[in-house]
Amino acid sequence: MEDVLPLAGLRIIEFGYFVAGPLTGKLxxxxxxxxxxxENEDYLRTHQSSRxxxxxxxxxxxxxxxxxxxxxxxxxxxxTLNLKQPRAVELIKQLVAxxxxxxxxxxxxxMESYGLTYEDLIxxxxxxxxxxxxxxxxxxxxxxxxxxxxxxxxxxxINYMSGSEDSIPICPSVFSHPDxxxxxxxxxxxxLSALHYRELTGKGQHIELSQFESTVCFTGTGxxxxxxxxxxxxRTGNRSQHAAPHGVYRCAGEDKWCAVTxxxxxxxxxxxxxxxxxxxxxxxxxxxLLSRLSNVxxxxxxxxxxxxxxxxxxxxxxxxxxxxxxxxxxxxAELIESDPQLRxxxxxxxxxxxETGKAHGEGWGFEFIDGPKALNRPAxxxxxxxxxxxxxxLKLTEEEVSQLIGDGVIG
Amino acid sequence: MxxxxxxxxxxxxxxxxxxxxxxxxxxxxxxxxxxxxxIEPPGGDPSRKIGPFVKDDQHGNKSLHWLHYNTNKRSITLxxxxxxxxxxxxxxxxxxDIIVETFAPGVMEEMGIGWEVLSKSNPRLIMASITPFGHKxxxxxxxxxxxxSVALGGLLSTCGWPDRAPExxxxxxxxxxxxxxxxxxxxxxLVALYERSKTRRGRHIDISIHASVPVNLMISVPIYERTGxxxxxxxxxxxxxxxxxxxxxxGYIDFRLRFQKWNKFVEWLxxxxxxxxLKEEKWKDIWFRKEPENVxxxxxxxxxxxxxxxxxELYVDGQKRGFEIAPVNTVxxxxxxxxxxxxxxxxxxxxxxxxxxxxxxxxxxRMSLTPWKIGKTAPLAGQHNREVxxxxxxxxxxxxxxxxxxxx
Numbered sequence: 029m030e031d032v033l034p035l036a037g038l039r040i041i042e043f044g045y046f047v048a049g050p051l052t053g054k055l056x057x058x059x060x061x062x063x064x065x066x067e068n069e070d071y072l073r074t075h076q077s078s079r080x081x082x083x084x085x086x087x088x089x090x091x092x093x094x095x096x097x098x099x100x101x102x103x104x105x106x107x108t109l110n111l112k113q114p115r116a117v118e119l120i121k122q123l124v125a126x127x128x129x130x131x132x133x134x135x136x137x138x139m140e141s142y143g144l145t146y147e148d149l150i151x152x153x154x155x156x157x158x159x160x161x162x163x164x165x166x167x168x169x170x171x172x173x174x175x176x177x178x179x180x181x182x183x184x185x186i187n188y189m190s191g192s193e194d195s196i197p198i199c200p201s202v203f204s205h206p207d208x209x210x211x212x213x214x215x216x217x218x219x220l221s222a223l224h225y226r227e228l229t230g231k232g233q234h235i236e237l238s239q240f241e242s243t244v245c246f247t248g249t250g251x252x253x254x255x256x257x258x259x260x261x262x263r264t265g266n267r268s269q270h271a272a273p274h275g276v277y278r279c280a281g282e283d284k285w286c287a288v289t290x291x292x293x294x295x296x297x298x299x300x301x302x303x304x305x306x307x308x309x310x311x312x313x314x315x316x317l318l319s320r321l322s323n324v325x326x327x328x329x330x331x332x333x334x335x336x337x338x339x340x341x342x343x344x345x346x347x348x349x350x351x352x353x354x355x356x357x358x359x360x361a362e363l364i365e366s367d368p369q370l371r372x373x374x375x376x377x378x379x380x381x382x383e384t385g386k387a388h389g390e391g392w393g394f395e396f397i398d399g400p401k402a403l404n405r406p407a408x409x410x411x412x413x414x415x416x417x418x419x420x421x422l423k424l425t426e427e428e429v430s431q432l433i434g435d436g437v438i439g
Numbered sequence: 440m441x442x443x444x445x446x447x448x449x450x451x452x453x454x455x456x457x458x459x460x461x462x463x464x465x466x467x468x469x470x471x472x473x474x475x476x477x478i479e480p481p482g483g484d485p486s487r488k489i490g491p492f493v494k495d496d497q498h499g500n501k502s503l504h505w506l507h508y509n510t511n512k513r514s515i516t517l518x519x520x521x522x523x524x525x526x527x528x529x530x531x532x533x534x535x536d537i538i539v540e541t542f543a544p545g546v547m548e549e550m551g552i553g554w555e556v557l558s559k560s561n562p563r564l565i566m567a568s569i570t571p572f573g574h575k576x577x578x579x580x581x582x583x584x585x586x587x588s589v590a591l592g593g594l595l596s597t598c599g600w601p602d603r604a605p606e607x608x609x610x611x612x613x614x615x616x617x618x619x620x621x622x623x624x625x626x627x628x629l630v631a632l633y634e635r636s637k638t639r640r641g642r643h644i645d646i647s648i649h650a651s652v653p654v655n656l657m658i659s660v661p662i663y664e665r666t667g668x669x670x671x672x673x674x675x676x677x678x679x680x681x682x683x684x685x686x687x688x689x690g691y692i693d694f695r696l697r698f699q700k701w702n703k704f705v706e707w708l709x710x711x712x713x714x715x716x717l718k719e720e721k722w723k724d725i726w727f728r729k730e731p732e733n734v735x736x737x738x739x740x741x742x743x744x745x746x747x748x749x750x751x752e753l754y755v756d757g758q759k760r761g762f763e764i765a766p767v768n769t770v771x772x773x774x775x776x777x778x779x780x781x782x783x784x785x786x787x788x789x790x791x792x793x794x795x796x797x798x799x800x801x802x803x804x805r806m807s808l809t810p811w812k813i814g815k816t817a818p819l820a821g822q823h824n825r826e827v828x829x830x831x832x833x834x835x836x837x838x839x840x841x842x843x844x845x846x847x
């Protein structure tokens with residue numbers, strides 16, 4: 029039974045670009061579904077896309093060395109079609125007739141222009157599940173607006189919820205965080221939920237995920253506090269309003285830091301003992317939570333005075349040994365080369381791509397205990413599976429395929 | 440019984456033994472129509488103490504955390520430290536589809552209510568166990584907080600200003616590591632649920648909060664692998680022209696210039712006479728534009744142009760011209776967004792006990808047949824003890840005895 033992957037037997041047609049759509053499709057591909065990515069070479073050569081050669085590319089004319097495409101395209105199939113040709117749209121429809129899910133993350137008018145909206149597709153397969161992931165969503169003032177996911181963070185108020193009062197609201201992270209968190213994961217949840225409902229009732233449905241709305245859903249009680257109490261959350265950086273010390277402290281070495289968060293009296297006492305400052309346990313200025321919160325700057329200096337003499341690993345191990353949540357700030361190199369938990373878990377999936385070589389593929393936060401692991405085939409080369417899809421799935425003959433290539437339908 | 444629900448997960452029963460680390464997971468299940476039973480200790484769940492509170496009234500039913508994450512759930516109280524309590528949990532588990540729990544690794548086993556025991560009795564059970572670092576490995580017994588998780592998981596290293604400590608995304612009220620672990624848990628659970636429809640068996644799923652964070656590193660992984668460069672926090676520095684947060688007349692905008700939009704970009708600046716030298720042919724070359732000195736030049740022209748206009752003007756005009764641009768909204772502006780309001784994204788809920796209506800965050804996605812719904816407001820502690828326990832076969836006398844003995 030372990031040989032059968034949980035999502036085996038499902039077929040998904042993916043019109044995804046950049047990250048949010050493709051990462052959604054990757055879940056299904058990694059766990060056994062057949063995910064067919066529809067691509068077009070002309071479009072890819074003239075527009076920014078995840079197939080553009082990325083940093084480290086050895087061939088700037090190749091569309092198979094895009095870092096983003098390769099990262100999120102694992103285990104998928106690639107079919108190239110020119111959707112401006114009616115015959116290509118016909119072929120998609122034939123594929124839909126044998127598929128479970130069609131998904132895209134375009135602005136709304138794109139699928140409309142191809143005649144591939146939900147209303148079009150249910151005529152072909154009444155129980156089809158269709159997911160659109162536009163920026164905004166239909167029937168709204170800004171329906172046709174576009175966004176990269178940094179824009180989403182900005183619109184959702186997250187920039188203003190991050191950082192400290194004394195600095196401008198910068199983009200909180202170098203990378204476009206909603207693309208890999210709220211948006212694709214909400215999308216996966218929506219599709220899996222729809223599949224469950226279909227198993228029960230035989231019915232498919234239409235899912236619309238507004239990426240803006242999905243991002244706002246990750247604001248926890250920040251935006252909610254304004255709705256309820258008319259109050260804007262203070263920008264307190266790494267501090268907490270109910271715990272101290274709670275922050276990121278400099279350690280020995282170049283740009284080395286450790287997060288330390290103390291939540292109760294026992295942990296405070298343990299920290300004092302470890303720092304050799306028993307006097308602070310009952311000290312007037314720091315002995316109680318309230319006193320620590322009102323003297324937080326001085327407190328942080330004391331803690332930093334201790335941490336700065338030690339490498340972050342030592343701070344983390346020493347504090348964890350006495351029951352305090354502490355964790356060093358790790359960068360990408362450390363996560364790949366030396367993180368023992370990720371290694372133990374097999375988080376980095378070994379991928380070998382024909383053009384870009386060996387890579388640490390993206391893993392998942394969940395794993396099935398004594399269960400199946402994600403597959404590790406590399407992302408497809410452009411059009412790699414066109415023949416397979418057209419001949420094996422759609423049963424076209426070689427001659428028909430040649431004709432389509434000649435007519436510019438495939439490519 | 441709970442209100443009639445028509446979400447996609449209708450008919451599923453979930454036992455919620457999760458704390459704040461996975462609260463968003465069980466919230467999603469509840470809002471998608473599952474019957475989620477929140478199991479609280481007899482004194483009430485500790486998360487009822489998490490602030491802020493409605494009008495700063497620190498009462499157990501006024502915690503915004505409690506209200507937000509526990510919509511559409513039923514609540515029972517149960518003392519799992521007692522023999523009767525564990526016995527009752529086993530009974531509840533026999534009729535459950537999913538259990539979501541955040542106990543430290545091994546704790547449920549020690550209590551005699553671990554996976555082995557529960558799944559033997561209910562082979563269809565799916566158990567999602569969320570822990571800071573997973574159920575095995577050298578750090579498995581380590582403690583965490585959201586800040587510690589984003590630090591260890593790599594996200595923090597790319598956040599904030601280079602000259603000071605990195606600063607986490609979202610501040611204290613939007614714990615991103617916990618949200619990410621929660622959605623990973625939901626995904627893993629729903630994959631197992633789909634599998635169960637074929638195999639008729641459940642699964643035990645291990646979700647590590649730590650392992651839920653690295654996906655945020657995105658292309659810094661291949662960049663590191665292929666060039667050795669370690670991407671770090673950049674503050675407001677822009678590595679590409681027209682790519683980042685920029686000040687404008689009344690605040691900030693976020694702008695991301697795609698290479699194929701260069702000509703339109705120059706046109707845009709030119710309408711206010713700010714294009715200058717950028718109109719020259721050489722600037723059309725994408726590699727020329729990437730040179731650091733030229734990035735600065737382009738940004739300089741852009742900044743002058745932007746300071747002449749408000750967020751809203753730039754947003755509407757920029758979008759009309761096909762740019763990826765957004766206003767950097769304050770939290771207030773999010774709640775006043777014409778876009779969100781027109782879509783009725785915020786959902787009003789009556790709170791008779793407060794004498795007012797509160798607005799909640801709305802759906803992360805819209806399903807045509809089986810919509811996400813807020814449903815009921817968050818329950819009182821043990822509000823559904825009678826109906827839930829009677830389903831397990833307890834009669835009123837037994838219920839009273841257990842309540843008095845502090846087991847319920």
